[in-house]
Amino acid sequence: MGIFSFLTQELAIDLGTANTIIIHNDKVVVDEPSIVAIDQATNKLIAIGEKARQMHGKTHENIKTIRPLRDGVIADFHAAELMIRGMIKMINSKPQLFSPSLRMVVCIPSGSTEVEVRAVRDSSEHAGGRDVYLIYEPMAAAIGIGIDVEAPTGSMVVDIGGGTTEIAVIALGGIVCNKSIRVAGDSFTADIQAYMRHQHNIKIGERTAEDIKINVGSALTDLDDPPPDYIVRGPNLMTAMPIEIPISYQEIAHCLDKSISKVETAILGVLEQTPPELYADIVNTGIYLAGGGALLRGLDKRLSDKISIPFHVAEDPLHAVARGTGIALKNVDRFSFLMR
Numbered sequence: 001m002g003i004f005s006f007l008t009q010e011l012a013i014d015l016g017t018a019n020t021i022i023i024h025n026d027k028v029v030v031d032e033p034s035i036v037a038i039d040q041a042t043n044k045l046i047a048i049g050e051k052a053r054q055m056h057g058k059t060h061e062n063i064k065t066i067r068p069l070r071d072g073v074i075a076d077f078h079a080a081e082l083m084i085r086g087m088i089k090m091i092n093s094k095p096q097l098f099s100p101s102l103r104m105v106v107c108i109p110s111g112s113t114e115v116e117v118r119a120v121r122d123s124s125e126h127a128g129g130r131d132v133y134l135i136y137e138p139m140a141a142a143i144g145i146g147i148d149v150e151a152p153t154g155s156m157v158v159d160i161g162g163g164t165t166e167i168a169v170i171a172l173g174g175i176v177c178n179k180s181i182r183v184a185g186d187s188f189t190a191d192i193q194a195y196m197r198h199q200h201n202i203k204i205g206e207r208t209a210e211d212i213k214i215n216v217g218s219a220l221t222d223l224d225d226p227p228p229d230y231i232v233r234g235p236n237l238m239t240a241m242p243i244e245i246p247i248s249y250q251e252i253a254h255c256l257d258k259s260i261s262k263v264e265t266a267i268l269g270v271l272e273q274t275p276p277e278l279y280a281d282i283v284n285t286g287i288y289l290a291g292g293g294a295l296l297r298g299l300d301k302r303l304s305d306k307i308s309i310p311f312h313v314a315e316d317p318l319h320a321v322a323r324g325t326g327i328a329l330k331n332v333d334r335f336s337f338l339m340r
């Protein structure tokens with residue numbers, strides 16, 4: 001490594017409600033759940049990422065697990081800072097590698113308030129960023145999908161993350177219209193938890209509900225390639241005795257229907273605001289889905305049928321925003337939409 005690459009280190013960070021991804025030298029170097037475990041007495045960090053996730057829901061009074069982001073924004077500033085700092089440290093054991101000038105591009109939800117933007121910038125700077133740029137998430141998603149965001153053509157991106165669904169129309173290097181709703185992967189998981197309680201009298205935690213979503217989650221009650229039923233184990237709410245229940249994807253499709261309808265309504269709302277020339281472009285090329293929520297079975301088909309515009313799931317949708325943030329990092333001098 002030459003002296004100059006030592007002087008300027010560059011990181012792209014997708015600080016997500018569910019997952020944090022860091023790209024360094026075009027490679028994904030960190031891909032961890034956005035969660036930390038903290039010692040209650042000393043406020044010191046015990047574990048970060050996957051290690052902390054394994055403790056989630058299983059802690060005693062001395063340990064607390066915290067998800068520093070809620071609904072796409074930093075909810076716990078101290079925990080967020082510990083998490084970013086810790087994840088940067090995971091890249092290389094020598095922390096001084098990233099001084100004296102660490103350039104970062106970090107993405108933020110398009111609906112962020114000034115205070116929320118400030119929180120991301122401050123956490124990034126406290127974690128060692130000297131030269132911090134911010135980029136709106138749907139813009140990063142579009143770049144990551146491979147869309148030419150500077151072209152005079154309209155593109156629509158729907159990023160369904162853990163905390164928020166972000167819908168945006170992009171043209172000429174800017175966001176023309178957008179909407180961010182707090183209905184996304186976490187809401188689907190909460191729907192499943194509530195459904196299991198009401199329908200099957202079984203109490204399950206967030207992690208089990210997420211496993212159900214990943215194994216038999218569906219947006220349609222009729223899938224071409226249906227997954228087998230998923231066996232859920234837990235305590236009966238009445239008797240506290242263990243029970244086993246097979247769960248079908250059809251049940252989960254019913255259970256998620258209301259939340260998915262909210263996503264549909266939000267997409268239609270943005271289409272309504274879209275200027276006609278851009279609308280025509282979007283009908284031609286279709287709408288792109290990114291974020292972990294895009295992996296829900298049958299979602300692209302359900303949205304295409306409902307909205308009468310084709311929906312395409314981005315390649316590797318969980319990494320689209322991070323990929324785009326990485327590309328933005330290499331173009332900080334050219335992309336005028338990056339915020340300093």
Ligand SMILES: Nc1ncnc2c1ncn2[C@@H]1O[C@H](COP(=O)(O)OP(=O)(O)OP(=O)(O)O)[C@@H](O)[C@H]1O
Nearest residue numbers: 016017018019072161162163164185291292293295
């Ligand atoms: N196969 C799958 N089917 C359905 N949902 C999935 C699947 N895989 C992951 N998810 C969900 O995707 C969500 C995480 O997506 P992603 O990493 O894009 O969110 P994020 O960027 O951390 O959140 P945000 O952008 O809202 O801050 C989680 O809710 C997770 O449960």
Ligand SMILES: [Mg+2]
Nearest residue numbers: 016161291321
């Ligand atoms: Mg995201």
